[in-house]
Amino acid sequence: MKIAFFNTKRYDRRFFDAANAQHGHDITYLDPRLEVNSAVIAAGHDAACLFVNDDGSAAVIEVLAEQGIKHLALRSAGFNHVDLKAAEQAVITVCRVPAYSPHGVAEHAIALMMTLNRMTHRAFNRVRESNFALEGLLGFEMHGRTAGVVGTGKIGAAAARILAGFGCRVLAYDVYENDELKALGVEYVTLDELFAQSEIITLHCPLMPETEHLINADTLAQMQDGVMLINTSRGKLIHTDSVIDALKTGRVGHLGLDVYEEEDELFFEDHSGDILQDDEFARLLTFPNVLITGHQAFFTRHALEEIASVTLTNLTQLERGKPCPNTLASW
Structure with missing residues (x-):
């Protein structure tokens, strides 16, 4: 199969080349993100491979279909950036990598918690300047x-297990309860109860219409003063303006983000020589109790190996007409 890989980095090529030794696909690595103007590059390929910040909107899918694309392979678990109805109309199969790094993402969420709590990032910079004062570094x-x-x-369950190991009282909310977690002492409660009782809140739910801006002015008002809020899931779970207001009042005492609702034009690229145009993101960077990483929670060796292996296996199964369990839409 001829595959157009959009939005690729050196690490993508390294791991996909290694995995492709078992599949023998004809891969064309492309630097540009997938969008309307770049979709024409896919001409002459059977499949296009997308990442989380590529554009899979109806307009882009229409162009891909015109180029003869029959399959969209997402090298991610999330698929909110792809218009599945448009894929159906274009008779394009969509597949994904459903779970490639649950422990890695959960561990990164915990790392954000611990760094914000004990302020090791600030302590590191102090010590490098021979400042060994402890004032301002008090944690809990x-x-x-x-x-x-x-x-x-899978990610939320892994995070819950780690938190239970710390000796935390762990509350959880999900439409489907996990009996293994309940056996560990995790308490399933309503979302309102979780917001009201939790001193630390970590988000591990998918982005859907029902969860967009789950964290907003109203839900923040239910939380305790000084709450620690962590998001390693999807940026649009949090309404940025509302969380900035909550940081100013002290309702949010610590904020750890690996995702941001307008991250598409920022993350995964080097903008160190550019003038930052996003005023909300710039405002977040002014708070000493905010820690932001650039969507790197998934970024482990194991995860990249799994992403490459599953993505190419998906396409091999589709090429051979075999059932692909990771298919989101097949027409």
């Missing part, structure tokens, strides 16, 4: 704290 013990986990799929 995780043991005995109440932590709320919103979404207990």
Whole structure:
């Protein structure tokens, strides 16, 4: 199969080349993100491979269909950036990598918590300047704290287990309860109860119409003063203006983000020589109790190996007409 890989980096090529030794696909690595203007580059290929910040809108799918694309292979678990109805109309099969790094993402969420709590990033910079003063670095013990986990799929479940290991009281909310977590002592509660009781809240739910801006002025008002809020899931789960207001009032005492609702034009690229145009993002960077990483929670060696292997296996199964369990839409 001839595959047009959009939005690729050196690490993508390294891991996909290694995985492709078992599949023998004809891969064309492309630097541009997939969008309307770049979609024409896919001409002459059977499939296009997309990442989380590529554009899979109806307009882009229409152009891809005109180029003869029959399959969209997402090298991600999330698929909110792809218009599945448009794919159906274009008779384009869509497949994804459903779970490639649950432990890695959960561990990164915990790393954000611990860094914000003990302020190791600030301490590191102080020590490099021979400043060994402890003033301003006071943290708290995780043991005995109440932590709320919103979404207990594979990532949320992994986070819940780590928090339970710290000795936290763990509350959880999900449409489907996990019996293994309940056996560990995790308490399933309503979302309102989780917001009201939790001192730490970590988001691990998918982005859907029902969860967009789940964290907003109203839900923030339900939370305790000084709450720690962590998001390693999808940026649009949090309404940025509302969380900035909550940071100013002290309702949010710590904010850890690996995702941002307008990240598409920022993340995965080097903008160090550019003038930052996003005023909300710039405002977040002014808070000393905000820690932001650039969508790197998934970024482990194991995850990249799994993404490459599953993505190419999906396409091999589709090429051979075999059932592909990771298919989102097949027409």
